[in-house]
Amino acid sequence: MSYKDLREFMAQLEREGELKRLAAEVDVDLEMTEITDRVSKAGGPALLFEKPRSVKDRVAYSIPLLINMLGSKRRMELALQTASLEDVARRIDDLLDMKPPEGFFDKVRLLPKLAEVGSFFPKSVKDGPVKEVIERENISLAQFPIMKCWPQDGGRFITFPLVVTRSPKTGRRNVGCYRLQVYDERTTGMHWQIHKGGAEHFRWLERQGKGRRMEVAVAIGADPVTMLSGVLPLPEDLDEFLFAGFLRKEPVELVKCETVDLEVPAHAEIVLEGYVDLDDIRPEGPFGDHTGYYSLEDKFPAFHITCITRRRDPIYVSTIVGPPPMEDYWMGYAVERIFLPLLRKQMPEVVDMHMPAEGIFHNLMIISIRKSYPGHARKVMNALWGLPGAMFTKCLVVVDHDVDVHNLREVTWKAFNHIDPERDIQFTLGPVDQLEHASRLPNFGSKMGVDATRKWPSEGFTRLWPEEIKMDPEVKKKIDALWESLGLLRK
Ligand SMILES: Cc1cc2nc3c(=O)[nH]c(=O)nc-3n(C[C@H](O)[C@H](O)[C@H](O)COP(=O)(O)O)c2cc1C
Ligand SMILES: [Mn+2]
Numbered sequence: 001m002s003y004k005d006l007r008e009f010m011a012q013l014e015r016e017g018e019l020k021r022l023a024a025e026v027d028v029d030l031e032m033t034e035i036t037d038r039v040s041k042a043g044g045p046a047l048l049f050e051k052p053r054s055v056k057d058r059v060a061y062s063i064p065l066l067i068n069m070l071g072s073k074r075r076m077e078l079a080l081q082t083a084s085l086e087d088v089a090r091r092i093d094d095l096l097d098m099k100p101p102e103g104f105f106d107k108v109r110l111l112p113k114l115a116e117v118g119s120f121f122p123k124s125v126k127d128g129p130v131k132e133v134i135e136r137e138n139i140s141l142a143q144f145p146i147m148k149c150w151p152q153d154g155g156r157f158i159t160f161p162l163v164v165t166r167s168p169k170t171g172r173r174n175v176g177c178y179r180l181q182v183y184d185e186r187t188t189g190m191h192w193q194i195h196k197g198g199a200e201h202f203r204w205l206e207r208q209g210k211g212r213r214m215e216v217a218v219a220i221g222a223d224p225v226t227m228l229s230g231v232l233p234l235p236e237d238l239d240e241f242l243f244a245g246f247l248r249k250e251p252v253e254l255v256k257c258e259t260v261d262l263e264v265p266a267h268a269e270i271v272l273e274g275y276v277d278l279d280d281i282r283p284e285g286p287f288g289d290h291t292g293y294y295s296l297e298d299k300f301p302a303f304h305i306t307c308i309t310r311r312r313d314p315i316y317v318s319t320i321v322g323p324p325p326m327e328d329y330w331m332g333y334a335v336e337r338i339f340l341p342l343l344r345k346q347m348p349e350v351v352d353m354h355m356p357a358e359g360i361f362h363n364l365m366i367i368s369i370r371k372s373y374p375g376h377a378r379k380v381m382n383a384l385w386g387l388p389g390a391m392f393t394k395c396l397v398v399v400d401h402d403v404d405v406h407n408l409r410e411v412t413w414k415a416f417n418h419i420d421p422e423r424d425i426q427f428t429l430g431p432v433d434q435l436e437h438a439s440r441l442p443n444f445g446s447k448m449g450v451d452a453t454r455k456w457p458s459e460g461f462t463r464l465w466p467e468e469i470k471m472d473p474e475v476k477k478k479i480d481a482l483w484e485s486l487g488l489l490r491k
Contacts, residue, residue, distance in 0.1 A: 002081065002248035003223040005129070005267035006315060009079065010048070010066065018075050019046045025053045025060070028156070029148040033320050036067050040326050043072060048315075052145030061145040066317045070224060071327035076334050079224035080247060085337035088247065093341040095246075120245035128255045128266025130219075135308040136258070140185040144270070144316050150288030154297060156182045157287060160319040161272075162219040162230040163192065164262050167237070168204040173262075175240035177230035180218065180303060181284050189284035190216070190276050190303040193434035194443060195391075197236060202301060206278055213275045215260035216303055221269030221317040226252050231331050232338070233389025241265075247338075259307040269314040276301040290321035290328050291360050295435050298442075325357035332361045335389070343390075347383055349376065354405040362392040362433045366411055370401040374458040378426055381449035385430060392433040396449045415452035424451040 003009040013019035026032055026049050036047060049065040070076055073085075082088055095117070101107040146156040158180040165174050174197030181189035192198035198216075205214045221227075229244035245251040254263035257273045264271045284300040319327050336355055344350050351368040355361050369380050377398035384390040399405065403414050419425070426449040432439045439445025455461035 002225070002250040003079075005223050006066070006221045006227075006269055006317065009069070009224045010046075010315075012078055013046055013069070013075065016074075016078060017045070018072070018078065019048060019069075020044075021048045021050055023050055025051045028052050028054050028061075028065070028145045029056055030151065032065065032067065032147050032318075033149045033322070036320055037322060037326070040068055040071055040320075044068075046071065046075060049145070054145075057142075059142070061143070063144055063314055063316050065145045065147075066221070066315050067319060068327050069317065070228065070319075070330055070334075072330060073333070076330050079228065080334070085334060089337055089341045092338065093344075096341065096345050116249075117246075119251060120242060120249075121251055122239070122241040122245060122254050122263070123251040124263065125253045125255055125266050128253065128268075129311050130264065130266055130268040130271050131255060131309050132312045133310050134258060135310075136306075139305055139308050141182055141188070141272075141305070142185050145318075146182055146316070147318055147320070149320050150294070150322065152294055153287050154181060154283075154285050158182070158188065158218075158220065158318075159321070160220070160227065160317050162222065162227065162240075162265075162268075163190070163198055164217040164219065164264060165198050165201045165214065166262060167201045168208050168210070168214065169201075170237060172237045173239050173241065174198060174201060174237075175230050179287065181287070183282070183302065186274075186305040188303045188305070189282065190301045191284055191287075192300070195431065195434070200236065202276060202278075212278045215262055215275050216273075217257050217260055217262040217264045218272040218274075218303070219264045219268040219270070220272070221315055222265045222267060223248065223252075226265055227317070228331065228334065231328075232335060235388055257307070258309060270308070270310040270316065272303075272305050273307040273309070274303055274305040276303055280304075288322050289435055290324070290326070291435055291437065292323035293437060295437075324360060329357040339389070343387075347380060349380065351401045352405045356408060359395075362436070363394045364397070365390065365393045365395070366397045366399065366405045366415075368399045368401050368403050368405050369453070371453050371456075374456060377451035377453050378449065381426060381451075382428075385428065385447060391431060392436075394432065394436070394445075394447055396447070397452055398450065400453045415450065418452045418454060419450060420455075424455075425449070426451065 010019060032049060046069045047067050052061045052065050070079055080088055101110050146158055148156045161180055163176050163178045176197050178192040178198060202214055225248040226244045229240040234240060234243055241252045253266040255266040256263055260273045280302045281299050282302050283297050285297040286294040289295040321328050332355060349369045351370060353367045355365050380398055381396050384393060384396060397415055399415055404410050428447050430447060431443060432445040434443055454465055
């Protein structure tokens with residue numbers, strides 16, 4: 001069974017010793033970050049701050065704050081209910097490998113699989129725990145322990161929301177995790193970067209000229225897979241809740257909102273309903289971001305809250321980003337593993353990929369390929385620069401199939417041995433991550449691909465390529481047999 005909601009997941013984390021409760025009073029301003037950062041860097045557990053408070057506002061919150069819930073490989077595996085993320089990748093592979101049935105028996109064999117696919121679609125339900133309390137009057141965000149994460153942040157930020165919008169063009173839903181800066185008790189920023197689904201919907205509102213407002217719903221706290229779905233770089237118009245249903249092997253249950261024509265997870269902890277307005281664009285930021293630097297103040301739409309629905313005793317979920325590694329590294333890692341089979345469908349030559357934590361996802365990707373023709377590494381670079389998510393990759397290092405991309409020592413050793421920089425580095429121009437701070441212009445800059453594969457005569461390399469040094473296997477075997485008796489390297 002998949003987790004119905006956040007609480008079921010928390011109970012599982014607790015059984016596994018992966019969740020620690022803090023009874024001490026901790027300030028939402030900076031103190032929670034300092035504690036979580038230390039725990040995060042040490043590979044520690046998820047944290048439930050039971051007594052958040054604000055000295056500045058003289059508030060003791062009655063709502064607890066959960067953080068770092070996906071901040072380790074183990075917790076990510078628990079979230080996806082798998083012994084290994086490779087199993088999730090295999091399930092996706094199987095789904096993509098479904099061949100059209102040839103005969104009667106093939107058809108019968110396929111039926112359960114097709115039924116399974118059909119069962120992933122989100123399910124509309126009449127009611128859910130997120131409707132236990134409905135607040136239309138006296139709406140206030142001040143009840144929630146919303147953190148100010150870093151000293152120079154422009155304010156407090158909701159950092160782990162699921163922002164639901166509907167495309168004015170296609171009517172399709174999008175769900176994205178975009179931070180919300182608290183402006184006042186019922187207004188926040190809406191930090192959807194220009195390449196993201198929500199921003200595209202907002203642009204269509206303007207293009208169509210049929211109104212100035214677009215409805216938005218924000219869910220905070222849900223089952224872990226639904227929460228993860230907000231950060232997945234899915235192709236435009238592929239519903240994140242459908243994908244979450246596939247990953248959790250059970251549909252996401254949705255309820256209608258009270259004041260907007262949108263649906264939200266019925267088992268969410270908190271939902272904010274409201275709208276963004278083409279005529280209300282405000283400064284947002286600065287914010288201590290996942291690059292490890294502050295992202296500068298910029299202009300984003302304001303989100304006006306028209307209704308809050310929640311559980312009677314909601315749990316507020318947060319995350320912090322900052323100098324790596326942090327919780328978001330593990331989210332990125334899950335994305336990397338889950339998407340590898342999809343990538344391989346389009347590019348079967350891809351063997352493996354890795355984005356080291358310090359490369360902040362978009363700064364460095366290492367990818368191994370089975371090279372089949374001259375210029376193959378450059379083909380892979382160009383293809384990656386055209387994909388959602390991977391399009392932002394600033395430095396792409398392509399290595400041969402026999403290099404272990406997860407072993408940075410091996411990558412460094414082989415990649416730098418194999419390049420003649422002037423020949424093997426490819427520069428190009430294109431869109432860059434909105435958080436990129438070194439590019440010549442915001443959102444537009446250069447990218448670098450490094451062809452670190454062995455060079456072939458058909459690529460103009462006419463010198464001899466040397467062989468990698470390896471010991472004779474017979475000798476290895478002989479020394480293996482002797483090894484213990486030599487008494488070397490004993491501890
Ligand atoms: C913790 C965390 C916070 C994020 N905050 C933002 C944000 O404020 N704005 C943004 O555009 N993307 C943010 N992202 C990245 C998006 O969630 C991600 O690009 C996602 O794929 C967007 O979904 P979409 O393609 O449906 O727009 C964040 C990711 C994580 C893991
Ligand atoms: Mn999307």
